[in-house]
Amino acid sequence: MLWYVGRRLLQLIPVFFGATFLIYFMVFSLPGDPIAALFGDRPPSQAVILALREQYHLDEPFIVQYLYYVGGILTGDLGTTYSGRPVGDLLASAFPITFRLAMLALAFEAVAGILVGLIAGLRKGKLFDASALVVSLLLISVPTFVLGFVFQYVFAIQLGWFRTTVGPGAPLQDLILPALVLASVSFAYIVRLTRGSVSDNVSADFVRTATAKGLSRPRVVRVHILRNSMIPVITFLGVDIGSLMVGAIVTEGIFNINGVGGTVYKAVQLGEGPTVVSFVAVMVIVYMLANLLVDLLYAVLDPRIRYAK
Amino acid sequence: MPSNATQGDGHFVADVEETPVGAVDSFDESSKVRTTWSDAWESMRSRPMFWISAVLILFVVIVAAFPQLFSQTDPARGCLLPDSNGAPEAGHPFGFTRQGCDVYARVIFGARASLTVGLLATILVTVVGTVLGAIAGYYGGWFDSILSRVGDIFFAIPTVLGAIVLMSVLPTRDPLTVALVLSLFAWPQIARIMRGAVLSAKNADYVQASTALGVSRLQILIRHVVPNAINPVIVVATTSLGTLIVAEATLSFLGIGLPTSIMSWGNDIGQARTSVQTAPMVLFYPAAALSVTVLSFLLMGDVVRDALDPKARARR
Numbered sequence: 276m277l278w279y280v281g282r283r284l285l286q287l288i289p290v291f292f293g294a295t296f297l298i299y300f301m302v303f304s305l306p307g308d309p310i311a312a313l314f315g316d317r318p319p320s321q322a323v324i325l326a327l328r329e330q331y332h333l334d335e336p337f338i339v340q341y342l343y344y345v346g347g348i349l350t351g352d353l354g355t356t357y358s359g360r361p362v363g364d365l366l367a368s369a370f371p372i373t374f375r376l377a378m379l380a381l382a383f384e385a386v387a388g389i390l391v392g393l394i395a396g397l398r399k400g401k402l403f404d405a406s407a408l409v410v411s412l413l414l415i416s417v418p419t420f421v422l423g424f425v426f427q428y429v430f431a432i433q434l435g436w437f438r439t440t441v442g443p444g445a446p447l448q449d450l451i452l453p454a455l456v457l458a459s460v461s462f463a464y465i466v467r468l469t470r471g472s473v474s475d476n477v478s479a480d481f482v483r484t485a486t487a488k489g490l491s492r493p494r495v496v497r498v499h500i501l502r503n504s505m506i507p508v509i510t511f512l513g514v515d516i517g518s519l520m521v522g523a524i525v526t527e528g529i530f531n532i533n534g535v536g537g538t539v540y541k542a543v544q545l546g547e548g549p550t551v552v553s554f555v556a557v558m559v560i561v562y563m564l565a566n567l568l569v570d571l572l573y574a575v576l577d578p579r580i581r582y583a584k
Numbered sequence: 585m586p587s588n589a590t591q592g593d594g595h596f597v598a599d600v601e602e603t604p605v606g607a608v609d610s611f612d613e614s615s616k617v618r619t620t621w622s623d624a625w626e627s628m629r630s631r632p633m634f635w636i637s638a639v640l641i642l643f644v645v646i647v648a649a650f651p652q653l654f655s656q657t658d659p660a661r662g663c664l665l666p667d668s669n670g671a672p673e674a675g676h677p678f679g680f681t682r683q684g685c686d687v688y689a690r691v692i693f694g695a696r697a698s699l700t701v702g703l704l705a706t707i708l709v710t711v712v713g714t715v716l717g718a719i720a721g722y723y724g725g726w727f728d729s730i731l732s733r734v735g736d737i738f739f740a741i742p743t744v745l746g747a748i749v750l751m752s753v754l755p756t757r758d759p760l761t762v763a764l765v766l767s768l769f770a771w772p773q774i775a776r777i778m779r780g781a782v783l784s785a786k787n788a789d790y791v792q793a794s795t796a797l798g799v800s801r802l803q804i805l806i807r808h809v810v811p812n813a814i815n816p817v818i819v820v821a822t823t824s825l826g827t828l829i830v831a832e833a834t835l836s837f838l839g840i841g842l843p844t845s846i847m848s849w850g851n852d853i854g855q856a857r858t859s860v861q862t863a864p865m866v867l868f869y870p871a872a873a874l875s876v877t878v879l880s881f882l883l884m885g886d887v888v889r890d891a892l893d894p895k896a897r898a899r900r
Contacts, residue, residue, distance in 0.1 A: 293737030301750050412886075416879035418830045420837050421853065421871040428864050517742030524748070525834065529857075543752060543838050551752045559741050566740075 279574050287567055294563065295348065298556050299341050348560070362553045365538060373527070373534035375447070377519055379454035381512075384462040389508065392469025393501060399474045407470065411463035419522045423456045423529040440531035453530040457522045461515045468511055472504040479503075506577055513569030520558045624891035634887045640880035648695040655689040687866055690852055691873050697759060697848035698874065702829035704763035705770065709828075710821045712767065713774025714814070720775070721782030721813075722805050728779075735772035743769040744831050751840040762841055766831050770824065774817055781813035788812070815892040823885035826878040833874055849874040 351363060395407040414422075430452055431439040437452040476482060477500060485499045486492075520536070527533075528540030535554060542550035628634045647654055720728040738746075746769040747762075754761060785791070786809050794804050835841030836850025837857075844851055849870040856867035 289733065290736050290740045293733070294740045297737060297741065298746075298749055302753050412879065412882065413875075416826065416882050417871075417875045418833055418878070420834060421867075421875060424853075424857065424860055424864075424867055424871070428860060432861055517745070521742060521744040521748075521834070525837070528838075539748070540838065543748065543840055546752075552749055555745050555749045558745060562742060562745075563740050 276574065280571060283567055283570055287563060291560070291563060292345070294559055295345055295556065296341055298552065298559065299344055300337075302552050303337070303340065348556075362550070362557070366535065366554075366557060369533060369535045369538050372532060373523055373536055376450050376454055376457065376527070376532065376534060377523065379447075379450055380458035380461075380519065380522075383454060384458040384465055384515075385508075385512070387458075388462045388465030389469050389501075389505075392466040393473055393496075393504075395466065396470040396473025396504070397477065397496070397500075399470075399477075404470070407466055411466045414459045414463035417459075419456065419460060420525045420529065422459055423453075423526055426452055426456050427529060450532075453526045453532060456529075457519065457526045460522070461511075461518065464511060464515070465508055468507050469504055472507050473500055476500050476503050506573070509569065509573050509576060513566045513573075516565040516569070517562050520562060624888075627891040628887055631887055631890075633883055637880045637883035637887065640876065641884060644695055644699065644877050644880065647692055648699040651693045651696065655686075655692040687869050690847055691849070691869050694847045694849045694852055694870060695873065695877075697842055697846050698829050698832060698850070698877065701759050701763050701766070701832040701842070701848075702825050704759065705766040705828045705832075706821055706825045708763060708767035709770045709774055709824065710817065713771045714778050714810075714817055716771070717775035717778025717817075718782050718805065718810055718813070721779035722786055722801075722809060731775065732779075735775055738769055739772045739776075741769055744834055747831065747835055748838070748840065751835055757841070757843050759842065759846070762832055762835060766828055770828065773824075774820060777816050777820055778813065781816050782809055785809050785813040819885060819889040819892060822888050823882060826881035826885065829874070829878055829881070 352361075391407050395404040398404050417425075427439060431437045438449050481503075482495060482499050485495045490499075523534065523536030524539045524543075525536070527535075527537035528544075531537065535558065539551055539554045539558075542554065716731055720731040743766060747765045750765045750768070751757065751762070754765070791804055791808055794808055799807075832841055833848070833850030833853070836848050837854040839854060841850055842848045844855070852870040853867055853874070856863070856870070860867050
């Protein structure tokens with residue numbers, strides 16, 4: 276296991292440098308003045324330009340600029356926003372909110388998704404299965420930002436069950452509605468994945484063996500069917516963290532949550548390039564780390580992965 | 585019955601028609617040749633889902649190609665402020681936006697931009713991913729190593745996140761740049777799938793037979809390996825048409841996709857967001873158009889997967 280962890284960490288290093296280099300390269304090697312491009316149609320004041328040229332070392336060769344940037348990331352200096360606030364400070368106040376929202380969404384999609392998928396897979400072809408498939412297909416095809424407005428309109432404005440926007444400090448009860456929106460697409464994918472692998476496993480030899488040796492049905496379902504059906508779902512959760520981040524930008528924008536996503540949303544709306552770039556770079560790094568975590572979890576669940584090679 | 589069996593020198597050679605071998609060799613040449621594609625077509629056309637999604641897709645494509653057929657109102661000129669947030673009336677079944685534009689006309693004319701970007705990006709991703717993945721999987725070696733590492737790096741950046749960064753600094757925004765930016769981050773998925781499929785197809789018996797017959801490596805790749813490895817790519821490409829349309833709409837909704845001068849569903853939803861409390865229907869119509877389009881491509885992807893993957897067909 277330790278060997279496996281070490282190998283995965285080593286593999287992460289080139290990807291980390293590659294991805295940060297790519298983002299940096301995209302932003303700062305475009306034709307024209309990168310500072311002007313960062314601000315779009317609203318040219319910044321001379322003082323801001325000078326400060327940014329200084330901050331990004333634009334007078335040095337490109338590769339030196341990049342090394343300064345990576346050095347900053349590794350020592351915890353994540354750059355500054357448009358208004359000159361260090362990104363690290365903003366992140367410290369925004370990250371816990373987004374983390375809470377993402378955990379709530381993840382918990383919902385995992386628990387409800389696996390449960391619905393399990394029941395659908397066990398009752399393949401029945402009414403519950405058919406309706407679960409239809410609902411999941413609908414949830415997948417309605418984009419997150421549309422669902423956000425629909426939920427906001429129906430549950431907050433019309434029915435008044437929730438507050439329309441999230442209050443300061445983002446209390447947990449205000450986060451329930453945004454978390455449902457954020458979880459919806461992934462919930463649908465998890466239902467379909469779980470259903471597929473459960474219905475594959477129901478007719479597997481080891482399930483017949485377990486039933487034949489006299490295990491009770493609940494135990495067969497829990498230990499033999501469910502656990503073996505979890506592996507593709509866990510793999511999906513790794514990829515899914517990426518879509519959760521994009522979803523967080525949209526959802527936090529709609530519900531006015533002051534998290535990482537909401538900050539990016541506002542910065543995009545106002546055309547504040549530096550804030551967008553430095554925040555999204557942080558999101559990509561978090562995505563890579565989360566994927567590493569999922570890979571390790573995967574190895575814990577499936578010994579074949581651990582011992583391969 | 586006149587027999588032309590040869591009789592002489594004490595040898596008897598039976599007529600071909602009279603031997604069991606003849607029965608084995610003879611087959612009905614007029615019978616239909618069964619290929620993967622004819623099998624897939626047989627499987628698809630018996631499913632109602634195929635016809636539902638095919639009709640929906642055809643309809644959206646026609647709307648995108650000839651919007652004038654469906655709306656007499658020119659959405660670019662029809663905006664009159666007195667109509668702001670107006671209710672539906674004759675000739676304007678969906679009502680008006682806050683700027684007094686005809687919602688129905690905008691929904692009809694918005695189809696083109698969404699579909700163009702989605703199609704363009706899907707074609708780019710599929711062509712680039714298939715070619716790179718096939719070369720990497722078939723020839724292996726240094727190209728494979730480099731491509732896999734580069735693919736890992738692009739794969740580590742979620743498509744829409746990467747597109748947000750790039751679009752927020754790009755000076756020009758038009759359908760082509762949006763499609764290019766989306767495909768820049770989306771190609772590794774197809775390349776990975778193609779590489780894997782080619783790896784498992786290149787050692788098949790028919791490939792060895794062609795090698796033994798002296799067919800060149802490039803010929804084998806094009807004639808035998810790629811056609812046998814392309815199925816999973818087609819499945820993913822159909823589905824990604826839907827997801828790339830959503831990606832474009834998300835970027836436009838955020839305000840960094842297509843410029844507001846181009847009518848698109850994402851732009852209209854973004855515009856309607858400010859008045860969602862007073863005029864929810866203005867947001868609802870483009871959102872419904874977008875969702876139905878995406879749904880029909882996802883449905884088609886499901887049907888195509890079931891048809892091309894016999895394992896999935898048996899499971900169903």
